[in-house]
Amino acid sequence: MGVQCVSNNNVAELMRCIKSQVEGLIPGLQSKDLAAMSLGLGHNLARYKLKFSPDKVDTMVVQAISLLDDIDKELNNYTMRTREWYGWHFPELGKILTDNTAYIRTVLKMGTREKAAASDFSEILSEELEEKVKEGAEVSMGTEISEEDIANIKCLCEQVLELTEYREQLYTYLKNRMVAIAPNVTILVGELVGARLIAHAGSLINLAKHPASTIQILGAEKALFRALKTRHATPKYGLLYHATLVSQTSTKNKGKMSRMLAAKAALACRYDALGEETTTDMGIENRSKLASRISMLEEGHSFRISGRGKSLAKFSKYQGVQEVQQYHAAADTTLPSSSKRKFDDDFEEEPAKMIKVEDETQEAAQDSTGTEKKKKKKKKIKQEEDEEASAEQQVEVKEEPEASAMDVDQSEKKKKKKKKKKEAENAE
Structure with missing residues (x-):
């Protein structure tokens, strides 16, 4: 138009x-x-910018997950009440059937235990369990109950089955709603965990505003504040603990896995809440990366090495073969021995050998009274032997006169005693 x-x-x-x-x-x-008019214009502009649609109403998810939790609690209470009530009549049935749904259907089908033999449980139980139920009904120690009691128990069982069916329907609705609202978050953490995260944050927009560190411990606020108050270690995971990627990881790697999953979940929340496209490529790619990371952690490998190589040292294992070495006594001293020292050693050892020879020759001479002559010895050895022999002779010479003097004294005393005795005898 040219304007x-x-x-x-x-x-x-x-x-x-x-x-x-x-x-x-x-x-x-x-x-x-x-x-x-201004309000309508503002709403239309905001809806255009955020690609708002009625299918992405996260309030429905918040209500659905809350109702699902309530139904689970009520189902548990009703089932336990049924087991306790019917257990007075047929207590053995509770030990035979551990599945709650199978227990409820069996009670509805059978009624009193007397009808167990004529009842057909092929649609509910296997052949082995059916035989055990019929055998247990024949030898049961339970009390007798009236038909009115059985009617009330059956009404309770019907309510339990209705709640179970409604729970399955509600779970299907929640799953479809989560795929429409947050497809990438659903791929990463699952329908139930993703819905609980959204319900805990209030909405998907509020969850997208949270950082990854907050998403990691979302649901563990009490433990966090208790740890901060007592100055203990803070929790590593909250609602993310029930995610599939975290639950299939070993205990030592759950903290690392929850941290990485929280980082990817934070990106997925922002992409789902504010992104123009509704593809699931981001969630599938991040999940494959996390799965490969899990395998690396379980095998003991690490992508990054710290400045000092500590992270690599944690995973390295020493598997070296140790060589057996023998101890060499000659390697104790490395200084060469002098010839003087050798002479001294020989000098000290020779006299001992000669003394032994002398002892042997002396013994042989005494036994055989031989007339063999002794060999010549060294001058020093002869001098030492002569000195020892002279010293012994001197000692013997000194000891002999002392011994002879003592003998003379004793003999004189004896003579005097004899004389005194003779004189005494003569006097008498």
Whole structure:
């Protein structure tokens, strides 16, 4: 049309003036109508920017997951009440059937235990369990109950079955709603965990505003504040503990896995809440990366090495073969021995050998009274032997006179005693 558009500060000021004076410029326009028009225009612009659609109402997810938790609690209470109530009549049935649904259907089918033999449980139980139920009914130690009691128990069983069917229907609805609202979050953490995260945060937008560190411990606020108060270790995971990727990891790697999953879940939440496209490529790619990371952690490998190589040292294992070495006594001293020391050693050892030879020769000479001559010895050895022999002779010489003097004294005393005895005898 040949019209040029101009956009600057002057045009913006002109539009503000027109907007402020629009009631006077347009006759019959009221302020209420103008406010409604402005509100509708603002909503349309926001819906266009955020790609808002009725299918992405996260309030329905919050209500559905809350109702699902309530139904689980009620089902547990009703089932335990049924087992306790019917256990007075047939207590053996509770030990035979551990599945709650099979127990409820069996009670509805059988009624009293007397009808167990004529009842057909092929649609509910296997052949082995059916035989055990019939055998247990014949030897049961339970009390007798009336038909009115059985009627009330059957009504309770019917309510349990209805709640079970409704729970399955509600779970299917929740699964479809989560796939429509947050497909990438659903792929990463699952339907139930994703719905609980959204319910805990309030909405998907609020969850997208949280950082990864908050998403990691979301649901463990009490444990977090208790740890901060007592100055203990803070929790490593909250609602993410029930995710499939975290539960299939070993105990030592659950903290690492929850941290990585929280980081990817934070990106997926922002992509689902504010992204223009609704593809699931991001979630599938991140899940495959996390799965490969799990396998690396379980095998003991690490992607990154710290500055000092500590992370690599944790996973390395020493498997070297140790060589057996023998101890060499000759390697104790490395200094060469002098010839003087050798002479001294020989000098000390020789006399001992010669003494032994002398002892042997002396013994042989005494036994055989031989006339063999002794060998010549060294001068020093002869001198030492001569000195020892002379010293012994001197000692013997000194000891002999002392011994002879003592003998003389004793003999004189004996003679005196004999003389005294003779004199005494003569006097008598």
